[in-house]
Amino acid sequence: MHPRTFIEFFAGSLRAVTRGNVWYWLWIAVLVGLIASGATAYLRQVDQGLAVTAMRDQVSWGFYIGNFTFLVGVAAAAVVLVIPAYIYRWGPIREIVIFGELLAVSAIVMCLLFVFVDIGRPDRFWHLLPPFGRLNWPQSLLAWDVVVLNGYFVVNFVVVTHLVYSGFMRQPYSKKLVWSLVFLSIPMAVSIHTVTAFLYNGLPARPFWNSALLAPMFLASAFCAGPAILLALLQIIRKSTKFEIKDEAIWKIAELMAYAMFLNLFLHGCELFKEYYSDTEHLHNTLYLWVGIGEHKGLVPYAWTALVLNSLAFALFILPRTRKNPWTMNIGCAAVYAGCYIEKGMALILPGLTPDTLGEIVPYQPSMTELQVAAGVFAVGFLVYTLMLKVAVPIALGEVCARSAADRPVDAGHHPA
């Protein structure tokens, strides 16, 4: 890589992200506004302590960790596209894999930010970084999570950067590098979500999470929610750029989502059977989620909404007619997104901690600060995704390339992703 072409690549990328129509700038302005509001809320939290959140001793994990868990699933879901594209060599999905990988990169950025804002003493963060502090690895599962999440981020980032840069130079990309990293990213995607599930699973004091089904349930719902976001994004990309994305590719993803959703619903059913039929004291957490305990029924509407939405989405995606109709498919996507967001967020964290180990029930509703910070983190993720797309799409379409490469055919650097 020549330094001059790298500067040109950088300048070209900068040019790409600073050009856009009114809608583009409006979108950027909204995101920057949300980031600014999130930053003010976060500074307030640093100043006054985590007391400005609704978390307390009894409910020590809340909205931040819920969003983190959901987004790890989104990041892992890029693998849904990678597996069929590279292993089975199906045509239609191959060209859109890069959007899945870009989504994984932005989702991991959001994950890391959500963990960071949940730290009580952010000034001690460097204790995690091995040369300065001590990463408690391999004893601590949190250390494992740090390793696999950052590893997954690096792998995806290297793959997309290399593909985009090769496209820019109109050179064939290095098959050896891309293929080995893509194959590495498949088990890594499974590992990031499994380790995250183990964070919950490894707490014997919290029976709601202490189930061997937790990791499989995490993976199943991730393979629904991640592609749901991707399907929406692919339709936007198809509409607003010249990028061609075949209907077959979209239908194939929707079909895979139906299978994942079946598995997700089935595993939740197994869990419910075990809890209700055994009817031990451990049932309390499940009761709190599905029917409420006494006057504490705060989670009940969430639980049933998620179940209805997920079942609806399953029906819409399993029937070929509704899967191929853009209207019903988009309703299905929205239902999956909302359903899994509830199921992986509030409906996972809160019943695990309520009633707490001494039987206390402390109702939790995220505070304004938490909502503001979370919106800011999401805005960072969307901004990262938007800017990366703004660079990757014109290059993939062959509209932008290095000056020295302008006489090469567009296809030379056109990667199959």
Add this chain to the structure above:
Amino acid sequence: MAACPYGARRFNWAEPKVDAAAINPDTHWLGNRPRPKGVVEKCTWCIQRTRQGRYPACVEVCPAGARKFGNLLDPQSEIRAVIERKRILILKAELNTLPKFYFFYGT
């Protein structure tokens, strides 16, 4: 916090505000000092109870009598009797930091 099965861990969600009159100024630097916000509080063995000659709360409520607490310097104390008569285990004794926390076997 989330892992503790006893609900014993307490986090300083805000800057702790302890009434100046309620703080004993006569402690050493690593002693029972108010800790900052954003960290989990450390166990003080219920210093407010032990100063009055009572047991720490966890020792008092333990239904199996699995916990013992007392003055190691007092040869007549229950804790000395336990340490002298039971098999005991000290975690990482080889580091020679002489911890005053002993695990003992019931049999």
